[in-house]
Amino acid sequence: MADDKASILIQLDVDPQPSVFDAVVAVDAKVDHLFRHGDVTPENVKDLVYGALFTRGPADLHRTALFVGGSDVSKAEAVLESIRSTFFGPFRVSVLLDANGANTTAAAAVLSAEKGMGGSLEGVNAAVLAATGPVGQRVARLLGRLGAKVAVGSRDENRAAKLADQLREATGSTYVPFSNASRDAMQPALEQASLIVSAGPEGARLLPASQWQGLKALKVVVDLNAVPPTGIEGIEPNDKGADRNGVRAWGALGVGGLKMKIHKRAIQELFRSNDKILNAEEALELGRDLG
Known part of the structure; x- marks a missing residue:
């Protein structure tokens, strides 16, 4: 050759x-x-x-x-x-x-969450805010494939329910829909979560500090919005495993460094053979030794 x-x-x-x-x-x-x-x-x-x-x-x-x-x-x-x-x-x-950076961003977010949870997501109760968006869908899919039980949130609970059905069929994992349209609506899902990922649009605050800082089961939060105001109040964009009120936190820029490494490695991987299709799952595996 x-x-x-x-x-x-x-x-x-x-x-x-x-x-x-x-x-x-x-x-x-x-x-x-x-x-x-x-x-x-x-x-x-x-x-x-x-x-x-x-x-x-x-x-x-x-x-x-x-x-x-x-x-x-x-x-x-x-x-x-x-x-x-x-x-x-x-x-x-x-x-x-990697349209809109969704696959590499989701891979980096999930690998960060996995690290924060001690190296495994098996059996972890996770909640994804704005899960029906491009990045949120892939975060939820990857979390499920790694064994997490995932609550998928959307302002429109019907959209969340449709996504939960699609992901359940695709992965065989457990997905439960919830509304993140208001504090009261999302509280039951958050109380069960040891991991919360916010994948909302730029400049949209989805979770106030007063709501997540008192959650007893919570161990890790990941916020993928770097544009003020951040998606999760109290998380800084540069956070990378930072301790925020006893919870390990990753911000958008903290995740972004790993996302860029995955993106570059994925491009390099394309030239190792002529038969690869690299999607979110493949991006995640490529990033395992890059964090």
């Missing part, structure tokens, strides 16, 4: 303008050449993939890879499925899906 070919990463973004952030990470991951395409859809991606497949022989296809990104995770997932259907026989390349 020849290894003298330059590495080529083809960035396929569902937004009109491909992400500069993702391009910079690709450069920092030492990709030789970066090709960037915007407005990628399940329909037009096939010709782009054929261009990647038919310009090099099968023995050299491990030196070409695809990155699927953009701000709309559901659109990016549809693009990934179209890419999968385009591959045949030995004509395939490795693909990383």
Whole structure:
């Protein structure tokens, strides 16, 4: 197998303008050449993939890879499925899906939580606030796969219930929906939790300090919002295992350092073979020795 070919990463973004952030990470991951395409859809991606497949022989296809990104995770997932259907026989390349940074962020958040819980999430009662968002869904999915019992919250409890059903079917783990629309609505779920993860939008406070600081079962909190006000009051963005009122805390920037390491490693991993599909689960495993 020849290894003298330059590495080529083809960035396929569902937004009109491909992400500069993702391009910079690709450069920092030492990709030789970066090709960037915007407005990628399940329909037009096939010709782009054929261009990647038919310009090099099968023995050299491990030196070409695809990155699927953009701000709309559901659109990016549809693009990934179209890419999968385009591959045949030995004509395939490795693909990383990390639209909106959701997979690498979720992986880093869960690994931080696992560390805070002493190295295992088996049997842990976890509550995910804003679980129906892109990052929240993946955090909840990964927590369940690692053995946690997960309460999934949303302002719309019907959406939370639908997500709980989907995750239960996908993982076989225990998921319970709850409303995080008000303090009273989410209190029962929080009282059971030894782990709370807040995955809400930028600048949205979901949990006041007066509510979480008195929770007797709570051991670890992870807040993924760095824009003031933080999602969990009393947690600082730079917290990385900090002691906050007897609870170990991670803030968005504390998680973000590991997220960046996972992102770079995932790109590098693409060029080890031509048959990898890296999603949230694969990102988590890649990050295990990086924290």
